[in-house]
Amino acid sequence: MWDNKVTELLSIEYPIIQAPMAGxxxxxxxxxxxxxxxxLGMVGAGYMEPDQLRSQIKAIKKLTDRPxxxxxxxPSNFQISKLDFELAFNSLQPxxxxxxxxxxxxxxxxxxxxxxxxxxxxxxxIREKVPVCSFTFGIPSEDDISMLKSxxxxxxxxxTSVNEAVMNENAGMDIVVGQGSEAGGHRGTFSENGENNLxxxxxxxxxxxxxxxxPVVAAGGIMNGKGVIxxxxxxxxxxxxGTAFLTSKxxxxxxxxxxxxxxxxxxxxxxxxxxxGKWARxxxxxxxxxxxxxxxxxxxxxxxxxxxxxxxxVSASRNESRFMSLWSxxxxxxAKEKTVKELIRDIVSQAEEIxxxx
Amino acid sequence: MWDNKVTELLSIEYPIIQAPMAGxxxxxxxxxxxxxxxxLGMVGAGYMEPDQLRSQIKAIKKLTDRPxxxxxxxPSNFQISKLDFELAFNSLQPxxxxxxxxxxxxxxxxxxxxxxxxxxxxxxxIREKVPVCSFTFGIPSEDDISMLKSxxxxxxxxxTSVNEAVMNENAGMDIVVGQGSEAGGHRGTFSENGENNLxxxxxxxxxxxxxxxxPVVAAGGIMNGKGVIxxxxxxxxxxxxGTAFLTSKxxxxxxxxxxxxxxxxxxxxxxxxxxxGKWARxxxxxxxxxxxxxxxxxxxxxxxxxxxxxxxxVSASRNESRFMSLWSxxxxxxAKEKTVKELIRDIVSQAEEIxxxx
Numbered sequence: 001m002w003d004n005k006v007t008e009l010l011s012i013e014y015p016i017i018q019a020p021m022a023g024x025x026x027x028x029x030x031x032x033x034x035x036x037x038x039x040l041g042m043v044g045a046g047y048m049e050p051d052q053l054r055s056q057i058k059a060i061k062k063l064t065d066r067p068x069x070x071x072x073x074x075p076s077n078f079q080i081s082k083l084d085f086e087l088a089f090n091s092l093q094p095x096x097x098x099x100x101x102x103x104x105x106x107x108x109x110x111x112x113x114x115x116x117x118x119x120x121x122x123x124x125x126i127r128e129k130v131p132v133c134s135f136t137f138g139i140p141s142e143d144d145i146s147m148l149k150s151x152x153x154x155x156x157x158x159x160t161s162v163n164e165a166v167m168n169e170n171a172g173m174d175i176v177v178g179q180g181s182e183a184g185g186h187r188g189t190f191s192e193n194g195e196n197n198l199x200x201x202x203x204x205x206x207x208x209x210x211x212x213x214x215p216v217v218a219a220g221g222i223m224n225g226k227g228v229i230x231x232x233x234x235x236x237x238x239x240x241x242g243t244a245f246l247t248s249k250x251x252x253x254x255x256x257x258x259x260x261x262x263x264x265x266x267x268x269x270x271x272x273x274x275x276x277g278k279w280a281r282x283x284x285x286x287x288x289x290x291x292x293x294x295x296x297x298x299x300x301x302x303x304x305x306x307x308x309x310x311x312x313x314v315s316a317s318r319n320e321s322r323f324m325s326l327w328s329x330x331x332x333x334x335a336k337e338k339t340v341k342e343l344i345r346d347i348v349s350q351a352e353e354i355x356x357x358x
Numbered sequence: 359m360w361d362n363k364v365t366e367l368l369s370i371e372y373p374i375i376q377a378p379m380a381g382x383x384x385x386x387x388x389x390x391x392x393x394x395x396x397x398l399g400m401v402g403a404g405y406m407e408p409d410q411l412r413s414q415i416k417a418i419k420k421l422t423d424r425p426x427x428x429x430x431x432x433p434s435n436f437q438i439s440k441l442d443f444e445l446a447f448n449s450l451q452p453x454x455x456x457x458x459x460x461x462x463x464x465x466x467x468x469x470x471x472x473x474x475x476x477x478x479x480x481x482x483x484i485r486e487k488v489p490v491c492s493f494t495f496g497i498p499s500e501d502d503i504s505m506l507k508s509x510x511x512x513x514x515x516x517x518t519s520v521n522e523a524v525m526n527e528n529a530g531m532d533i534v535v536g537q538g539s540e541a542g543g544h545r546g547t548f549s550e551n552g553e554n555n556l557x558x559x560x561x562x563x564x565x566x567x568x569x570x571x572x573p574v575v576a577a578g579g580i581m582n583g584k585g586v587i588x589x590x591x592x593x594x595x596x597x598x599x600g601t602a603f604l605t606s607k608x609x610x611x612x613x614x615x616x617x618x619x620x621x622x623x624x625x626x627x628x629x630x631x632x633x634x635g636k637w638a639r640x641x642x643x644x645x646x647x648x649x650x651x652x653x654x655x656x657x658x659x660x661x662x663x664x665x666x667x668x669x670x671x672v673s674a675s676r677n678e679s680r681f682m683s684l685w686s687x688x689x690x691x692x693a694k695e696k697t698v699k700e701l702i703r704d705i706v707s708q709a710e711e712i713x714x715x716x
């Protein structure tokens with residue numbers, strides 16, 4: 001049941017990929033534990049500086065000699081005037097006031113910044129011989145793809161529609177993650193607005209496998225052995241699971257964040273641009289509600305992400321989930337606080353039990 | 359693989375329920391063919407008059423001696439002033455002009471009408487000894503439930519969240535259909551706004567089976583054997599499939615409607631209140647776009663449904679899909695024009711092949 005094109009390409013035991021959750025969740029302990037348990041650990045490097053990524057990779061290598069991967073965000077283009085930037089900064093003042101944050105208006109972000117950093121991050125991946133690299137929010141350039149492939153890096157793209165999957169296949173990706181609407185965190189949508197393409201996993205996967213030849217990995221709403229074997233039945237060759245690993249003991253997610261996820265129910269998540277400027281799914285809290293109610297325009301990613309950074313950091317330091325981004329898929333109530341080893345063992349044995357009972 | 363609580367309760371061979379699509383799709387031929395092929399055919403009686411339902415049932419009985427079911431809409435409450443009704447009627451004038459429809463403003467709907475009709479429809483079901491009855495948009499009264507149960511009718515509720523599934527179980531339903539966000543046609547949501555509770559099937563089903571003891575039937579995005587066996591893996595005891603039967607040869611759906619579905623792709627459906635006043639998923643066409651762009655307030659169901667009725671009817675008579683309601687789930691591209699017998703045979707054999715290959 002477990003040996004297929006994905007386990008072969010990635011040299012892993014079970015086709016279970018830990019979703020690359022950016023923002024401190026994917027500690028070296030989490031990534032290494034997943035790989036040591038037979039899955040593929042992934043570093044969510046979307047917000048990282050090259051030096052941070054390098055030291056993270058070195059830390060992982062001390063904890064495992066198995067394959068792991070790194071996820072990068074394809075740099076976004078954005079434009080914002082100084083005035084709109086100031087307005088957006090000022091509109092967040094009530095949150096800073098409530099948290100007693102004295103923050104000067106940050107420097108207007110430079111849209112070239114992420115474009116300059118991207119090749120530096122790729123360079124780290126190649127130098128450190130990271131075996132797998134995945135991408136969110138787009139597809140790298142032809143040159144970058146051939147360079148990575150010539151170094152033997154296995155490439156994983158992200159698609160939220162048939163159209164995006166075909167684009168990934170044509171660009172030369174080895175594997176495509178099909179991200180269903182259930183998925184927590186950022187929508188990987190890049191061919192149009194991330195509020196569109198909200199196709200459920202059960203609908204998306206069979207349509208992807210019908211249209212592309214490279215292996216498809218299912219993501220969105222998969223929490224346990226039921227979701228894993230269901231995904232294989234739909235034609236996926238593996239799964240990518242975020243929320244399930246988020247609440248694991250090795251995850252770097254904040255304690256109150258883990259608690260909020262475990263206590264949430266199916267109807268508690270929403271799609272919002274409030275935290276980062278890109279559409280993402282998380283548990284609806286005071287921050288999302290107030291931003292929605294205020295109806296102030298939200299700048300694009302990464303501007304809004306920068307503007308809310310201090311607010312998120314200070315609320316986390318005070319154990320207050322009200323103003324933190326609580327990314328979660330649509331099955332938060334199925335999340336458990338286990339070790340990664342227990343989690344993967346339970347997934348595998350539940351899937352095998354279901355297979356036997358069919 | 360096929361014998362379980364659902365096939366037992368419904369006395370059917372395969373736990374495959376044909377979704378009760380209202381509005382002329384569920385012809386006696388469709389319903390009877392599904393039942394004859396080992397599934398459960400369902401009459402979408404949401405818009406029917408008692409007499410229509412009675413003759414439909416009699417026609418089905420001539421075509422099959424196997425069990426079938428009827429779906430009813432729980433009557434909605436609505437309020438609309440004469441002025442708002444006129445405004446809503448007038449806002450549709452551009453569509454009537456384009457289709458050259460001369461229509462007088464209809465009589466202001468009476469909110470009691472559906473409440474008066476509901477017990478009459480139940481009466482037909484009991485008199486005609488229909489073995490199965492399902493409900494959308496709510497749960498019948500305690501009295502109606504005990505009356506139906508005392509007559510031996512098997513009752514199926516619809517839930518779009520854990521909360522609604524628990525309400526159905528507590529009310530005494532025998533089975534609950536978990537309707538994921540992928541599903542075409544009307545959202546069954548009744549505990550809140552139908553734009554909420556957009557939980558993907560793959561996420562919804564394992565959460566329902568974790569919380570309720572009565573059997574769960576999965577609905578939303580299931581088109582073939584892959585979806586059926588995946589649903590069983592998720593813990594469902596059966597499936598309810600709409601779009602897949604919609605394009606079957608026996609379906610009463612209009613030719614251009616079937617064609618539109620077969621030619622659509624994953625990103626082509628949207629949720630809209632434009633046609634009926636309740637949220638429903640369909641292929642985005644000119645009518646939906648123009649109503650959205652006009653931003654005129656849309657009256658609640660069934661008022662808007664009545665107001666758009668003539669427009670839909672005339673466009674259908676002219677083979678124009680521009681102004682018809684083209685309800686579809688998120689996998690329209692997987693729909694095929696087959697006979698029901700072929701469709702069910704293919705579903706069963708694909709599911710069995712997948713089982714053997716796991």
